[in-house]
Amino acid sequence: MDLAFENRFYNLDTLYLLTNEALGLSESIDFKIGKAKCYFNLGTFFSKKGKHELALKNFSISNNQAKEHAEYELELTTIDAIAYEYEFKGNFTLALKTYLEGKERAESLKNFTSLANFNANIASLYLQLNDYDMALNYYTKAKIIRVKLGKPIALAKTNCNIAHLNIDLKKFDIALKNLDYSLKIFKENAILDWLAYAYEIKGKLFLKKNEFETAVLWYQKSEAIYKELDDEYYQIRMLLGMSEALLGLNKNELSFKYANKARKLSEKLTFTKGSKDSARMLFLINKSNGEFETALKYYEKYQTLKDSLSIKENNKALMLFKAQKEYEEEKEEFIEANEELVAKQKSYVFISIGILIFLLTVLFLVKRNEKNYKSLNQKLMIQQANLKQSEKQLRYTNLTKNKLFSIVGHDLRGPIISFQELIKLHLKGSISKKEFIAFVPKLKTYIDSIAFTLDNLLHWGQTQINGLTTNPTNNIVQNILDDNISLLSEIASKKSISIQNNISSNIVSFADGNHLDVVVRNLLNNALKFTEENGEISIGAADRLNFWEIYIKDTGIGMDKKTIDEIFNTDKTYSTVGTNKEKGTGLGISLCKELIELNGGKIWVESSLNIGSSFFFTLPKSELISK
Template identity: 45%
Template sequence: MFVFFVMTAILSWTELSAQQHNIDSLRSKINSLKSSSTFTVKDTVYINLLNKLGDEFRYYKTDSLYYLSLKAKTYSNEINYSNGYCRAIIGIGNFYSDKGNSELAIKNFREAQVLANKLSNFNLELQIQNNLGSEYSYAGDYALALEIFLKGIEKAEDLKDLKMLSIMNENIADLYVKQKDYNNALDFYKKVKKINESLRNEVSSAETLSNMASLYADMGELDYAMFNINTSISVFERLQIIDWLAYAYEIKGKTYLKQKKYKWALHWYSQSEMLHEKLDDTRGEISLLNGMAQAYLGSMQDSLSESYALKAYEYSTAINFKEGIEQCAETLYILSKNKGDFTTALKYHEIYQGVSDMLSRSENKKSLTMLKTQVDYERQKAEWNLSNERSLAKQRNYIYIAVVILLIFLAVTILIKRSEKIQRGLNTELNIKQNHLEIRESELSEINATKDKLFSIIGHDLRGPIGAFQGLLKLFRDGEMNQEEFLEFIPKLRNDIDNISFTLNNLLSWGQSQMNGLITKPSVISVDTLVNENIKLLSEIAENKSIQMISRLPPNTMAWSDGDQIDIVIRNLISNALKFTPESGIITIEAIEKTDYWEISIRDTGIGIDDETKKIIFEENSTVTTYGTNNEKGTGLGLSLCKEMIEKNNGTIWVESILNKGTSFYFTLTKSKKAVPKTYSKAS
């Protein structure tokens, strides 16, 4: 074992020296150029060397990459050297990508893409397109990343650039891995292996084998994982490729971790950790630190596990790396629970569940989007091929017609006229079908929007409280929390359950109105009775905040409306008033009798609403959700639902508000018809 560690240390030193060789060689060329009497910073050779040196520093000294790229950009701009400028902003984009700033990375890549297109440098444009796809993947927009990679594959096939064809297919495989669609990912990796065989590039093959080893480890195919990673490690060690070697060591540690061989997992993780000391690759280091935290946790070394998990959590939050935050929070939750620190455990459990829910919700949507994008792409490609075949067939027909014209001019003329008539009929039929398709597409988009909003609210406002409740019950059931500690959470659970009940009522009413259409069944209703019932129903919430609710509706305030819908409107408006009125406030419900209708008002002495919010709170697609004075939650559906129900009952609704003084909601209801009470009595 001693000899093994000594040899490993010697190998690491040799590899680092070899890696340094490329950097030293470029520095030597730069120094030699600068020593020339005719040297100028505006020399294109000097600018190219700066860009190459920056690329060499990318995973070793990221700040040096930025500094050199910035210099190259400045000098290129001064002499209008477009190629050097383009490569410099690619380097700047890579710097921002590695720092987790996707917005600036994409901005630089887009600028470089436009410039490369103007230069007709198609190979450079293809490289930039790959960078863009990778950045959108880091940002979580898998659908757009897939679209970019698919278009890049087409360009690579046209240019016969097998290297970029291999890289982009491998990036698509990585998208499927992130969605845990391992079978499709494996299909793409096998395709990449065939391309690499044509390239006869052992480095590209070794990189693919490393990624396949990680995939096999996730799939539980550990023998395949170990075979692939050992093959790639031998290549990286021999050729001294340090960044990939660090990744390969990590994957080997991951494979042992899946086998629960924690000692060997930690050994290979440590080898990767030593190499990362010479690298500057935050994303790669987060994955490594998470793996080490899990290995120490498995070997019952909780303190070391916590140290690595906290470090990974710090790095993940610094670059807003959601997947890293999710893994760290799960590990820290287990560690806190093991220590009996239930408050911290609950905090990390809520963080883990919140991020997990967000990723799960967005990932499901992205999965569907990716599938739709791929299907659309294949459909478009098939349509293009069919269109080309039709065009070729039409050209052949024209040739035949030209030959026939020489023989029988009159017959051909008749055929052409007939063909034009048929074509016009087909075009008319096609336009009709296209209009039908556009209408159906619009309807489908509305249905999808309704579904997405419904599931988003269910996931955000229902799964969170329910998940926290499940976590507490599990801790209590497993005996990790005593009865006294459990009872301390009862007030919070009660508020959560009240919110769930109220949210469900709104969701069911809103969902029915969106899916099936809101059906209104008017009858004679007593508005003052509905108000009094809702005051009684919400009295406990008012008492908790010392809020006084006053009804000044005259007796027998009778209206001709749907009682269930008006009940929902009154409950939502009073609930909103309670939510945004501070303690010791007053809520007043009044009714003013007009000629043909009642004007109902619900006034509060709350925090008020600003002018911008007043403009959008009743809109159908508005998702304004604001926490109340005691952090009460809402769904963002209540007011749009109220507006729809009031208008279905031939009324209007509006709001008046002054910030920090209070808000008044008004709505009108048609007064009961004189003839109606006769049919509403016992005879009915």
């Protein structure tokens, strides 16, 4: 595997052959991490061959396996690779989203090396969109981390990118200073791919200064290294820079040779940006030669490719991400302010009651005054209406309180007391350590039940007290289902219930991911609860224009019409025990209904006694998919 990966710059065929050999060996001994790394190598191979869909597929398999086996370093590396594939394809929105997810994951794992890499890659994305302030901001974050880590090679890479940025800003002195440091480090450590890139950037520096002969010299140094490396993609930018420098020296024939080679490589790798820039150079060369008809052909091709990249639309998407971050910060401030407001409102209630008593007293005193009677009577009617509304709200709050106490008293208190009593017996020596350990599986069941109930109570409480807001994002439904199937796998195993997830990875919804997670977990938990041993649960989806219709079907005990009507009633709880006497709070299905409708969908059930139940719900499609 290591030998294969080292060949990524020198011989792609060797990379492919050795990786497949390693994959076969890994499968023969069920070496799980080995398989995950092999899929990453295959993704690298297909990426460099310009087969980006195959690259994404293999990187995704590697990422899933890395997460499953807690191989955090590989998990972060695959996230970075997936984001880079989106960037290569010109889909900056998905690229940025994936880079940001990777950045948050690296922060949670305290992996500062990966955190610096994600910051640098986000900066590179903004640099391509000429957003220099954002690019410099993220490059600076990466540089600070790498300085603290004391890794000169990584720091040299950051400096090289900062030099690239400063060339675009025409700050040539700053760029040259950063480049010289980077070149020294890359030479000393024989980092050939970055050395070739640094030479290319130095060529660009002199090209921007119109010092074409010097630019050609540096591009030639870069070209010499690229000839040693089997990496066609990174050559494209160097070839175009060389072409532009030669055109500046009026060496049109040689300039054409480099531009045409860049065009062929871009088409081979389906690299749209490379094809666009090649068409631009070929237009300029033919125009300089007086071949206007050919020049016009390349200019039209350049414009078409430029439009297809939709850089402006991607730029808008990035601005939306920035606005979203600002909104989240403002939201936190709003929540704090709202909590203060709620505290004030409580005091206002008492003040309002005092005002009401005062108004009633005034009304009694001025009843003798006929002239003001009608006006005061009208005020009294308004106050009575407010009192009725308050009474209605108090009744609803009381109902919510009773429901909460019922759940806490019956569904949480029982397991907790049992747990508490068992610990007391153990501490008193009434039961031995061996006997106590024998109770551990049962205790785990209690704790799992308490955790599930508390999670539902949290979301239900938010809907009842403060109301819920949605934060819709693009979600791969398959991933959410897989996570929850894994979470509930122990319950399924105990009852020997098989779960089939038939949903493909291309089903992407635009909904609140946390809400969807709660819905899926409750529906799966219910299916397991009411399905007898050796039963089956199947999950699938259907395309309904702007919606996905998801179903979770079981071979359980089913329901009659009265039960179906009760479970969707949000005004009260309805709970029954499962096939193994499993208890529930009665919140799950009504909570699912509120969350699905909050995200613009619908939920319903089809069921027959002793045959099974099929729960259906709809979700809006991803905006990208619907477009």
